[in-house]
Every structure is written in C-alpha cells, then in structure tokens.
Amino acid sequence: MGTDNRTLHNRVLAVLGPAIAADEYEPGHAFTLQGLEEDFGVSRTVAREAVRVLESMRLVVSRPRTGIRVRPRSDWSVFDPQLIRWRLAGPGRMAQLRSLNELRAAVEPAAAALAAARGDAEERAQLVVVAERMTSTGQAGDLDAFLDLDIAFHRRILELSANEMFVGLSQVVAEVLIGRTSFHLMPRNPRPEALRLHTAVARAVADGLPDVAEAAMRSIVSEVAVALEADGSA
Amino acid sequence: MGTDNRTLHNRVLAVLGPAIAADEYEPGHAFTLQGLEEDFGVSRTVAREAVRVLESMRLVVSRPRTGIRVRPRSDWSVFDPQLIRWRLAGPGRMAQLRSLNELRAAVEPAAAALAAARGDAEERAQLVVVAERMTSTGQAGDLDAFLDLDIAFHRRILELSANEMFVGLSQVVAEVLIGRTSFHLMPRNPRPEALRLHTAVARAVADGLPDVAEAAMRSIVSEVAVALEADGSA
DNA sequence: CCGTCATCAATAGTGATATCAATCAGTCCG
DNA sequence: CGGACTGATTGATATCACTATTGATGACGG
Numbered sequence: 001m002g003t004d005n006r007t008l009h010n011r012v013l014a015v016l017g018p019a020i021a022a023d024e025y026e027p028g029h030a031f032t033l034q035g036l037e038e039d040f041g042v043s044r045t046v047a048r049e050a051v052r053v054l055e056s057m058r059l060v061v062s063r064p065r066t067g068i069r070v071r072p073r074s075d076w077s078v079f080d081p082q083l084i085r086w087r088l089a090g091p092g093r094m095a096q097l098r099s100l101n102e103l104r105a106a107v108e109p110a111a112a113a114l115a116a117a118r119g120d121a122e123e124r125a126q127l128v129v130v131a132e133r134m135t136s137t138g139q140a141g142d143l144d145a146f147l148d149l150d151i152a153f154h155r156r157i158l159e160l161s162a163n164e165m166f167v168g169l170s171q172v173v174a175e176v177l178i179g180r181t182s183f184h185l186m187p188r189n190p191r192p193e194a195l196r197l198h199t200a201v202a203r204a205v206a207d208g209l210p211d212v213a214e215a216a217m218r219s220i221v222s223e224v225a226v227a228l229e230a231d232g233s234a
Numbered sequence: 235m236g237t238d239n240r241t242l243h244n245r246v247l248a249v250l251g252p253a254i255a256a257d258e259y260e261p262g263h264a265f266t267l268q269g270l271e272e273d274f275g276v277s278r279t280v281a282r283e284a285v286r287v288l289e290s291m292r293l294v295v296s297r298p299r300t301g302i303r304v305r306p307r308s309d310w311s312v313f314d315p316q317l318i319r320w321r322l323a324g325p326g327r328m329a330q331l332r333s334l335n336e337l338r339a340a341v342e343p344a345a346a347a348l349a350a351a352r353g354d355a356e357e358r359a360q361l362v363v364v365a366e367r368m369t370s371t372g373q374a375g376d377l378d379a380f381l382d383l384d385i386a387f388h389r390r391i392l393e394l395s396a397n398e399m400f401v402g403l404s405q406v407v408a409e410v411l412i413g414r415t416s417f418h419l420m421p422r423n424p425r426p427e428a429l430r431l432h433t434a435v436a437r438a439v440a441d442g443l444p445d446v447a448e449a450a451m452r453s454i455v456s457e458v459a460v461a462l463e464a465d466g467s468a
Numbered sequence: 469c470c471g472t473c474a475t476c477a478a479t480a481g482t483g484a485t486a487t488c489a490a491t492c493a494g495t496c497c498g
Numbered sequence: 499c500g501g502a503c504t505g506a507t508t509g510a511t512a513t514c515a516c517t518a519t520t521g522a523t524g525a526c527g528g
Contacts, residue, residue, distance in 0.1 A: 064519055105344060302508090
C-alpha cells in the first residue's frame, strides 16, 4: 500500500512514523540525530531526511541544542494520508476510523449533490452501472469484489464533484471502507437497504437531482456511523 | 504566517513550493539536484532535504537517472496546509478559495451539530459571548477585529466538535476567512442577517440543539458561496 | 541573602564537500 | 527485434566547519 520502500529514509519513516503516531512517545520527547543514526544503523544524511519529512507533517520540531522534539497531537497534520495510514495501522485505528467516518458523513452528501449538479453526463450515467454491479456481487456474497466496487463507487462520486479537496479524500474514504471490512464491521452480505440506497444515489446523480442524491448519500454514511458506534473496542 | 524561515531548505521550499503549486512547471517536468543546487546556491544536502519535503507532499517524485519530476496535480496532497497556503498565495487563489469553501459548507454544519451534541457545556456557553462581540464590532464597522472574532468563532466550533479531523481544518477555515476579507469579498459592514445567524448558531450549540445549530451554520456557509460565485475573477 | 541579568562554554542541529554505490533511460550492436 | 552497455543522476556515507540555543556560572543590585 503506497509507501515507497526503496529509499532508506522511507524505511526509517516506516518505523518511526507509526511509533510516534501511536503515541509511543510523550509530546516533548526528544530524539537526537545521533540516536536515530545508531538505532537505525543509517547515516546522518538519511536520519536527517527522515526528520525533515516528520517535520513537514508537524509531528516533530527540530532545533539546535534541544534535538528533535515530538509535538503535541493537536499540532499534527491530521489530513496527511501517510499519517492517516500510520494511525490506522496502530492501536488508534478505531478512533481514527470513527473520526474519518464523521468526516465522510459531512463530505460525501455534499459531494453527491455537486456530482449531480455539475458532473459529466456520461460519467454520471456510468455510476448506475457500478451500483448495479454492487447489487449483484453483494447478493452473491462476494465481499472482496463488493469492496472494490464500493470503493470505486464512492471515488467516482468524489471525482464527479469536481472539487479537488473532495477528490483528495478518495484515498481516505477507500481506507475507511477497507478498514471497516477488515475489522468485520460489515455484515457477511451487505444489507439490502444499503444496496438500494447506493442505487438511489446513482440514479439521482445520473438524473441530475442534487437534493435527492444528497439525502440518499446521507442515509448511506449515517448507517456506517451506527455500525462503528456499536463496536466498543478502542 | 507559519513557515519557518530559519533553515536553508525551508527557504528553498518557500520559492520552489509556490512555483510548483502555481503550475509554473508542467507535470513531468524534471529538475535535477545539481540544477537546484546551482539555482539556489545551496549544497546537495540542503537541496535534497527540500526535495524530500516536496516528495512527502506528493508534488514531485525523485528517481535515479530521471531526476525530480513534477507529478500531475491529481496526485498532490491537497490537504497539506503548506500547499494550501502556497496556492492561496498564487494565481490559483480564487479557485482554491472556492473549493475550500465548498469543503467548509460540507464540514462546518456537521461540526456545529457535533459541538452542540458533545461539547463541554461551559465552553459552549462562551460561544454566545463571542457571537455577541461579533455583533458589536460588526455594527461598529471594525473589520479587523471582526475578522479575528469570526476566526475564533469558527475555530471554537470545530474544536467543540471533538473530532480531530474537523479541528485540523481550523487553520484552513481561518485562511479562507482571511482570504475572503483581503480580497474584498466582504461588505464593509457584515450583513445583519449574518450576525443574526452567528448568534443563532451560538445559542443552539449552547442549548445543545444539534439540528438547529446545523441548519443555522448551513445558512452561514452557503451565503459565502454566493459571494464567491458572484466574483468571476480567476 | 536573594533575585536578576550578562557572559560563556558545551551541545546538537545546520550546511558544505568529497566520494562511491546503485539505478535506469536511452543507445548501440548483434 | 532484443539484449548488453553506458553515462547521467540519485542514493548513501563520512567528515568537517559553522551556528544557534541552552543552561551554568558569576557579578551586580536590591
């Protein structure tokens, strides 16, 4: 998934990033470059490059004499896709899924409305095809294929919204859908009601009915919220 | 605003970042490290650190033999606050403001509802005070003071939503409000209707009425959209 | 006697340079 | 047409001089 493992500094990041993201270090904890060099067995250059990336995500701040200090969580760039992935991989995954889903609940209905209002007509029509395939694979119980289609469906709507901020969330939405499936917050067969709602969204978007699309999408995302709240694990 | 100018690589970024963000280079355009060293008069170390940061924002990709290639805009991490600031500073500012405002329109009503539902009671009550001060400074025509209060108001609501993704958008919302004022998309005196709506949101949040808060906030943000659409400049 | 401020040295990041290894796009040749 | 070659370019390491920041030290004044 994504993270480039070819360069050394990325391999350092792949360990250090998740550790910081998992709150394994108190805010204010200070690393030193030399410590990182030794811990990871890398050169100073590589250690510094890794720190620069963490710094650009606002996870740490590097200052002479003090070292590399972990910043309080409130400073972090929580929308950074890499940080989101790190947190989804760690012990904070349920909290992250919950907050991401509230974001979805806010954004996707708006995106559906915009898609219906200004998306390309032909692409809007294709959405219905995706929804139909979701219904058939869903009824067949093929969860993997269903997940792929579900991701494609939601991505397509975000893309049709023609708002680059919304489009930028497609990867995040995909991660939420993947996480929801892999943590078994999905029924074995998608609920018929959910399938019906996806079709309703597709049709409303294709027919250029923003309000209908928005309302139907709102039903979809609020359903997921219920599933997440029901699961009590941290 | 924000960007640390103490280190050399940040100063390189402060030039290179906005240039790429402003589409001054075609996707696929290749820099070389040596070229950057010469253009900016910095060492290889510094040039590489700057490239690492751009790479983590997915603005460029660095590969042996090929050099440092600019990625297509669709790959960019459009939620990165630094990238947002670069784009707001360049020729794409109106487009960026528009898309950010659509994001606000989606997120802030949801945040207001959450704030009413789960925010700390005392802090919710304080929101009314802020709204009252907005009314008085607004009527007095003190645009600067009004802007500060406006930013505080919206930030407070995002914080009260207790969703870290929403909280992470406060800086972005602040930039939109600042941009809206500095590009004179604000009337000299805030419209009485807008003031009334802010008070309505504050009261609904304080009284713990999610639906009312959400509806009132929706009125606020859609009003701004009208102002942005009215202005045709690119 | 205690608090405040200037001074100074130790420390850790910052920046520069040199050098070699690894990679890969494009070319040349069989 | 395919495969080896090669030079350009990044990847990684080592090392050095520089600089900012801190915390201690001590002088001064209340």
